[in-house]
Amino acid sequence: MSGIEVLADRLDSYLEPDQVNLVRRAYFYAEQAHDGQTRRSGEPYVTHPLAVANILAEMHMDHQSLMAAMLHDMIEDTGIPKEALVSQFGDTVADLVDGVSKLTQMTFETKAEAQAENFQKMALAMARDIRVILVKLADRLHNMRTLGALRPDKSRRIARETLEIYAPIANRLGMHSLSTEFEDLGFKAMYPMRSRMIAQAVRDARGNRKELLNQILESLQACLEREGLEGKVLGREKHLYGIYEKMREKRKAFSEIMDVYAFRIIVDKVDTCYRVLGAVHSLYKPFPGRFKDYIAIPKANGYQSLHTTLFGLHGVPIEIQIRTQEMEDLANNGIAAHWVYKSKDDVINGNHARTRQWLKGVLELQQHAGSSLEFIENVKIDLFPDEVYIFTPKGRIMELPKGSTPVDFAYAVHTDVGNSCIACRINRRLAPLSEPLESGQTVEIITAPGARPNPAWLNFVTTGKARSNIRHALKHQRQSEAIALGERLLDKVLVSFDTTLKQIPERRIKAILQDYGMENLEDLLADIGLGNRMAYVIARNLLSNDAPAQAEIIQADTAQQPSTEEAPLAIRGTEGMVVSFARCCNPIPGDPIVGFITTGKGMVIHQETCNNLAEHRGNSEKILHLTWDKNVSGEFTVELRVELEHQRGIIAQLATSITVADASIDKISVDERDGKISVVQLALRVRGRLHLSQLIKRIRALQGVTRITRLKN
Known part of the structure; x- marks a missing residue:
């Protein structure tokens, strides 16, 4: 045939x-x-x-x-x-x-x-x-x-x-x-x-195990008959790659993996699954904490089964999976079994709907991914799930990969919930957003209007959805902050030419955008804010003599010479990711400061006296004179070096003084200079110079403190 x-x-x-x-x-x-x-x-x-x-x-x-x-x-x-x-x-x-x-x-x-x-x-x-x-x-x-x-x-x-x-x-x-x-x-x-060696080892082990395997199989089958339960018991072979992966990842010896005996019990209906579970638990003692009910809570790919591990004959571990024939077919053929059971709507809806949901999630990742490499990184995370099952406060079950945090949970509920998340409760207690979740926990997310994702979340989230949405939100946030800073920098230069961006004719701006191959003014301003283009150069091009629109510019005759006095740009502390504070000199409100424009990063603020700016001081395009805004807000890092005499509990007193002065400690290290004096180096967060002087005054009042120095470089 x-x-x-x-x-x-x-x-x-x-x-x-x-x-x-x-x-x-x-x-x-x-x-x-x-x-x-x-x-x-x-x-x-x-x-x-x-x-x-x-x-x-x-x-x-x-x-x-x-x-x-x-x-x-x-x-x-x-x-x-x-x-x-x-x-x-x-x-x-x-x-x-x-x-x-x-x-x-x-x-x-x-x-x-x-x-x-x-x-x-x-x-x-x-x-x-x-x-x-x-x-x-x-x-x-x-x-x-x-x-x-x-x-x-x-x-x-x-x-x-x-x-x-x-x-x-x-x-x-x-x-x-x-x-x-x-x-x-x-x-x-x-x-x-490697494949040949493991295959040979499996063949050798199978011969040694045959007698015990048959004994366990017969005792399981006899147990079902005694209880009057219909079901067939099958021995389950571990596949070669699975053995190799366990040996590699869990660092287990081949003998440890092969010591586990695995069986599958196939029954007629769901009710029988639970009755069989009770029967095998009375036959052999179960391992505590090793029971999993994937029938009540199926895996993301539709897999359903009861899993339990028992202490068998001579104390050998026995892994048992209990499922119906439909579940067996679905486990083996997955989404393909949708066509087999298409007459039974519940099976279609369960398995097919889950796959549809996953594909929908994949497409969502694709829309938010910045690049195809980022997309494949996110999907690969999603393709290797080892799940935990989490409850919402209303009792809905959410499935997440192992190691997920409350931030992953927030994004799984809804993108907007993730973006506006500020805190969480795990089983009704306040918990850190970075705490790994465990199956069975109830998680409640606390949100606030106007809250934004924190870049630090990327260090601990595990799901592709959370990672791609955080990156997407930060990209937009960075873009809008770069546009705002770019506009301020460009206007600052234009004011020195006695004009402003609003006074530049529309067609002149369009001509400049065409020259730079850009579609809109926002892109140009963002480029200035990120330090990719110099505000001074853009301003000169906008006011260039060879431009046909130059005659229309207000005060065109004086526009080519900048004013001698240039008003410094005011720093508010709320500029976001495009303005950062140099770690070498840690400037705080009240310090004389300058800004250094760094390509791709925006503006880095240094103290005027910072040694790291020595080679750039003559470059007026990269160095900007700045001032602090009257309403500057936020906390700023400062480093102190405190020398003190050895006394019992002196470090605790020091920490208490800092807390009473309403400052917080980011980092502390203690070195012994000699037998009598210790040197404590502190990274603190303060509101400004006035706050710092109050703090130093309080520390100086401590008995045993001999010297306090602020570290700058």
């Missing part, structure tokens, strides 16, 4: 006869189109699409997916256009083939940016029709099974790509069987020697 007839026989079990005939027709069309083409192994090319269709048939996929599998290389390899496929097989099949072709054209061997761009295309194709990725995964699986015909370097590249991209996607779509086969085949191609 030919290959297509064997497939047709298999399809008869779950498809209509006319649907099977459509799949046959697609096969004969592909056979004709690929006539004369062979694979690297020498077989006729059509054996590949037929094998891909067989893989999808094992998952009981619909006839359109199978037709697309037969035709998936058509557009790329035979020159037959998409329009021809539309006329022959309809829009849906042609769109699927086109989607798979676009994914096939992706070349991951180029630099990281290209790989990331391609991954974005994949995300979009998946969002349009999830079957595109299912056909692509089946195509990749057959290619992985036939890697032997390729050069070692090429097979290693394909294996790495499979382990990094395709296996996690299969896992995220709940397709466990596919994911584990990808991992084992990829492992074998990437590390052939």
Whole structure:
């Protein structure tokens, strides 16, 4: 019997006869189109699409997916256009083939940016029709099974790509069987020697374990019969890549991993799952804290099962998974099982809706990502979840990757909640926003209108959504702050030419923007604020003699010579990320200050006497004279060196004095100079020079303090 007839026989079990005939027709069309083409192994090319269709048939996929599998290389390899496929097989099949072709054209061997761009295309194709990725995964699986015909370097590249991209996607779509086969085949191609050694060790261990394994299996089966429960008990083999990863990541010896005996119990309905759980817990003692209920709270990819670990015969650990047959099929085929159980709405809605939700999240990440590399970094985090389950105050369950913090939770609830988050309560107690969350906790987010994300959050958030939204918000915040500073800097220079930005004619501004290749004035002002362009140069260009609009500028004759007296720019302390305070001299309100324009960073404020500015003092374009605004706000860092005599409790007294003076300690270090004197170095936060002098006065009043110095450089 030919290959297509064997497939047709298999399809008869779950498809209509006319649907099977459509799949046959697609096969004969592909056979004709690929006539004369062979694979690297020498077989006729059509054996590949037929094998891909067989893989999808094992998952009981619909006839359109199978037709697309037969035709998936058509557009790329035979020159037959998409329009021809539309006329022959309809829009849906042609769109699927086109989607798979676009994914096939992706070349991951180029630099990281290209790989990331391609991954974005994949995300979009998946969002349009999830079957595109299912056909692509089946195509990749057959290619992985036939890697032997390729050069070692090429097979290693394909294996790495499979382990990094395709296996996690299969896992995220709940397709466990596919994911584990990808991992084992990829492992074998990437590390052939390691794979052989672990495979041999597994074979040796299996022989030694056989007797005990059978004893446990028989006792579990007898326990079910005694309790009158229907169910079949299966031994569960750990796959090679899984063993390798556990050995590598958890630093466990092979014997430790193989000491665990794993079983799966398949039952008829959900109610029986819990009854079986009770039965096995009465047979063997359970490990405390090792029970997980993924039936009540399914994983993000739709996986459902009860997990428990027991102390078995001779104290060996036994891992048991208890699930229904539907859950077993969903665990193995994931989203593909949606087509098998399409008559049962609850299964479709559960598994399919979760996948849709994930894809929606992926598209959201794509919109907010600054670059394709940032996007792939965020999605890769999302592809390897080890979940914790958190409750909202109203009892809704949110699923987050392990290690998530309240900020991740806030962004999972809603982007606006994350952006305006200021504090949180975990189980009704106030907690830091950086505290890692644990399953079962109830988290309440406290928000405030006008609050903004903190750049420090990027150091502890784990979810792609939180990371991309924080970066997105900070980018916008930085942009608006840069525009405001740029406008102030440009106006300051223009005032010295006796004009202002508002007095410059519109068409002159447009001419300058055209010269710089910019679309609007905001972009130019942001560039000035970030230090990428000099305000003085822009001002001179705006007032340039060769400009036709120059005659219209108010006081044009005097505009070319700056005024001798230039009013210094006032610093308010609220300029944001584009104005920073130098750590070398730590200026505070009241200190004479200058601003140094740094490309890409904006303005850094130094004390006038700072040694680090010595080489730039003559550069009037980069150094600006500044003053403090009357209403300056915020806290500023200052460093003090305090010499004091050894006394019991003197450091505690020092800390108390600082607190009483309404200042806070950022950093403290103590050095012994000799047997009698200690030197304490402090980084404090104060409001200004007046506050600092009050603080120094209070410290000086302490008995034992011999000298106080403010550190500047």
